[in-house]
Every structure is written in structure tokens, then in C-alpha cells.
Amino acid sequence: MSEPAGVRFVFITGLSGSGKTLAMKALEDSGFFCVDNLPAKLILPFAELTAKGGEIDRVAIVTDIRERGFLEDFPEAHERLKERGFPTTVIFLIARNDILVRRFSESRRPHPLQSDGETTALEDAVEREEVELAPIRKIADRILDTSNLTVHELRQHVLENFVESTEHAGPAIHVLSFGYKYGIPLGADLLFDVRFLPNPYFEADLREKTGNDAEVEAFLFAQPQTKEFLDRLMSFLDYLLPHYAAEGKSNLTIAVGCTGGRHRSVAISNHIGKRLRSDHERVRVSHRDVEKV
Numbered sequence: 099m100s101e102p103a104g105v106r107f108v109f110i111t112g113l114s115g116s117g118k119t120l121a122m123k124a125l126e127d128s129g130f131f132c133v134d135n136l137p138a139k140l141i142l143p144f145a146e147l148t149a150k151g152g153e154i155d156r157v158a159i160v161t162d163i164r165e166r167g168f169l170e171d172f173p174e175a176h177e178r179l180k181e182r183g184f185p186t187t188v189i190f191l192i193a194r195n196d197i198l199v200r201r202f203s204e205s206r207r208p209h210p211l212q213s214d215g216e217t218t219a220l221e222d223a224v225e226r227e228e229v230e231l232a233p234i235r236k237i238a239d240r241i242l243d244t245s246n247l248t249v250h251e252l253r254q255h256v257l258e259n260f261v262e263s264t265e266h267a268g269p270a271i272h273v274l275s276f277g278y279k280y281g282i283p284l285g286a287d288l289l290f291d292v293r294f295l296p297n298p299y300f301e302a303d304l305r306e307k308t309g310n311d312a313e314v315e316a317f318l319f320a321q322p323q324t325k326e327f328l329d330r331l332m333s334f335l336d337y338l339l340p341h342y343a344a345e346g347k348s349n350l351t352i353a354v355g356c357t358g359g360r361h362r363s364v365a366i367s368n369h370i371g372k373r374l375r376s377d378h379e380r381v382r383v384s385h386r387d388v389e390k391v
Contacts, residue, residue, distance in 0.1 A: 105145070105148060105149050105154070105155055105156075105157070105184055105185075106155065106156050106157065106184075106185045106186075106187075107145065107157050107158075107159065107179065107184055107185065107186045107187070108125060108130065108156075108157070108158045108159070108186075108187045108189065108260060109158075109159050109160075109161060109176065109186065109187070109188045109189065110122055110125075110158060110159070110160045110161075110189050110191065111160070111161055111162050111172070111188065111189070111190055111191070111231075111234060111238075112162065112189070112190045112191030112192055112231070112235075112238075112242075113191065113192050113193060113198060113224075113227055113228060113231065114162065114163065114164075114198070114202075114209055114210050114211075114224075114227060115193065115197075115198040115201040115202055115209070115224075116191035116192055116193045116198065116244050117191055117193070117244040117247070117252050118160050118162065118191055119134070119160065120249060120252050120253065121189065121191065121242075121252065121253075121256045122134060122158055122160050123253075124252075124253040124256040124257055124261075125156075125158040125256065125260065125261065126158065127348035127349075128257060128261045128348075129156060130156045130157060130158040131148075131154045131156065131157050131158070132157070132158045132159070132160075133157070133158075133159045133160070134159075134160045135160060135161065135162070135164055135165060136159050136160075136161055136165075137161075137165050137167065137171075138161060138165060138167055138168055138171035138172040138174075138175045139167060139171050139175065141159065141161070141172075141175040141176075141179060142175055142178050142179055142182070145157075145179055145182070145184055146182075149184075162210075163210050163211070163227055163230065163231065164210045168234075169230060169231075169233070169234070172234060173233065173234070173237060176188065176237065186239075187239050187240065187260065188237060188238045188239050188240070189238065189239070189240050189241075189242060189260065190231075190234065190235050190238035190240070190241045190242070191241075191242050191243075191244055192235075192241060192242070192243050192244070192245075193243065193244045193245045194243075194245045195221070195224050195225060195228070197245045198224045199220055199221055199224055202220055202224075203220070209223040209224065209227070210223075210227070211223040211226055211227055240259070240260075242255065250345065254344075269339075269342055269343060269347045269348050269349055269350040269380075270348065270349050270350070270380040270381075270382075271339075271350050271351075271352065271374055271378055271380060271381045271382070272349070272350070272351045272352070272382055272383075272384065273352045273354065273367045273370050273371045273374070273381065273382070273383045273384075274286070274351055274352065274353045274354070274367065274383075274384055274385075274386060275309070275353075275354050275355070275356075275359055275363035275364045275366070275367040275383075275384075275385045275386065275387070275388065276353055276354070276355045276359045276363060276386045276387055277355065277356060277357060277358040277359025277360065277363070277386075277387040277390065278291075278293070278355050278356070278357055278359075279357060279358055279359075280359060280386075280387050280390065282353070282355070283351075283353050283386060285351055286351050286352070286353035287350050287351050287352065288338075288350070288351070288352045288353065289352075289353045289354075289355065290331065290352070290353070290354050290355070290366075291355055291356075292327070292354055292355065292356050292362045292363055292366050293355070293356050293357055293362070294323070295318060295321060295323060295324060295327070295356075295362050295366075296317075296318070296321055297356075297357065297361065297362065298314045298317050298318065298361040298362070299357070299358065299360075299361055301317065304317060304361070307361075308360050308361060308364055308385075308388050309360065309361050309362065309363065309364025309365030309366070309367075309368065309385075309388070310364055310365075310368070310385075310388070314361055314364075314365055315365045315368075315369075318361075318362060318365050318366070319365075324366075328366070328369060328370070328373075331370070332370070332373055335352075335370075335374070339378070352370065354366050354367045354370065358387065358390070359385070359386060359387030359388060359390065360387065360388050360390070363385075364385050364388050367383050367385065368383060370383075371383035
């Protein structure tokens with residue numbers, strides 16, 4: 099009996115030092131559930147559990163020569179997975195031997211084939227792995243040479259070729275309102291101060307309300323500087339966001355602050371989130387200090 103076709107498996111394998119971990123992180127940032135160094139004998143049981151859970155529909159697994167049974171067990175596990183009806187893609191990463199030797203030398207980490215108690219030169223370990231992985235390379239759906247790719251180029255290649263375009267259109271955006279009296283939020287990428295706007299707190303009928311209330315929003319948007327500020331800000335964000343996406347940034351936090359985090363920053367954050375959602379799918383808005391007094 100076939101498993102649900104919606105559960106997709108991408109296997110990342112290939113030569114040590116070719117960028118498998120970087121490729122996995124690119125998929126993880128795009129919403130894949132990722133597992134590194136899963137023993138090949140556990141692939142099918144893991145897939146069956148994933149399908150039964152129903153919460154995960156995209157899985158990326160890095161599996162390679164670090165696992166002792168990989169060479170013998172992976173081809174069978176891969177074939178059984180396909181027989182059960184799981185959509186699978188095998189990506190095999192390679193790089194020139196001189197590049198791999200340089201990468202290991204710079205990282206000062208031993209090659210996996212140097213960690214078995216033998217006195218093996220790095221160059222010999224790289225050449226031996228290439229020979230031993232030849233049968234795995236033959237079953238790969240895609241072979242990717244990372245010799246001349248930068249970190250950002252490798253990430254972009256993975257996103258463009260193994261992730262649907264709608265899944266990597268840009269970073270996930272978090273618009274966060276806050277109050278300066280409670281401190282600037284850690285991890286904010288962009289921070290905007292809206293304390294220059296008239297403060298609804300000083301309006302008796304608005305003091306106990308928040309920026310989520312229509313009356314506060316109406317008060318703020320009756321101010322001419324509010325519209326001008328937002329138009330300028332959105333134009334700025336329209337310029338910035340494609341550059342963040344091109345750089346491979348997966349998450350972006352836009353923090354908007356006022357004095358107490360209850361009125362101005364809340365209303366402005368809501369409006370920024372609403373306008374961003376017209377062009378970006380992954381936008382969420384939260385208010386850190388709206389309930390504080």
C-alpha cells in the first residue's frame with residue numbers, strides 16, 4: 099500500500115566537504131524537516147512514522163559515509179522507499195579533490211575515512227571516498243559540483259532547483275511592536291522609532307485602548323505625518339527585501355517601538371504587516387508589550 103504522495107523525501111549525500119550541511123540548512127530554512135546522519139536502516143521506519151504523523155510533508159536527510167553501513171544499506175533503503183510510494187530525490191554533491199583537501203585543511207577537521215584508526219593521508223582519504231561512493235553516485239537524480247560555488251551561491255542553487263519558487267520567495271518576516279520603556283528587543287534586524295507621532299495616551303478617551311482598537315488607529319491615521327511615514331517606510335522595505343532574499347536571509351524581524359508599546363507601535367505594526375502581506379506570504383505580526391501597564 100502506497101504512502102501519501104504528499105510526503106516528499108530529499109536525500110543529500112556525496113563527498114565529504116562538498117557542502118552537504120549547507121545544502122541541508124537551505125532546505126531547513128525553506129520548511130523542510132531535516133535529519134543529519136540518519137542510519138540507512140532507519141530510513142524506511144522513519145518515513146513510515148513521518149507519514150502516519152501527518153504533520154510533516156517535506157523531509158531532507160543527509161546520509162553519507164560517516165555511517166558505517168551506508169554503502170551497503172542506502173541503495174536498498176532508497177529502493178524500498180520508492181516501492182512504498184514516497185516521492186524521492188537524491189542529490190549527490192561533489193567537488194574537485196584539491197578543493198576538498200583545502201576545505202578540510204582549513205577547517206582542521208579529519209576526513210571521515212581518517213577517523214577509523216588508520217594512518218591515512220588526507221589526499222588518500224579523499225580519493226578513496228570518491229571510489230567507494232561511485233555506486234551511490236549512479237543512483238543520484240542530481241549531481242551538483244560545488245567546487246566554484248560560494249556559500250550564498252550554493253544556497254541559492256539548492257533553493258532554485260529543489261524548492262518550489264513560492265517556498266523561497268524571500269525571508270519569513272516578523273513585525274514586532276514594543277515599548278522603549280521595556281527595552282529594545284534582541285534580534286531585531288530593522289528598528290523604527292515612531293515616538294515622533296502624536297501619542298494617543300494623552301487623549302482621555304484613548305488612553306485605556308490599544309493600537310488594535312479602531313479608535314486609536316483612526317486617531318493616528320488622521321495625522322498627516324503618519325501616512326507620509328508609512329509611504330516612505332514601505333518604499334524603503336520594497337527596496338530592502340529583495341536584497342535580503344538575494345543574500346539568502348531566511349528570517350527578518352522588523353521592530354517598531356513607541357514609549358509603552360501599547361498604542362502607536364501596535365497600530366503601525368499592524369499596518370506594516372497588512373501591506374507586506376500583499377506581496378509576501380510569510381508575514382506575522384506580534385505585540386510584545388501591548389498588555390503591559
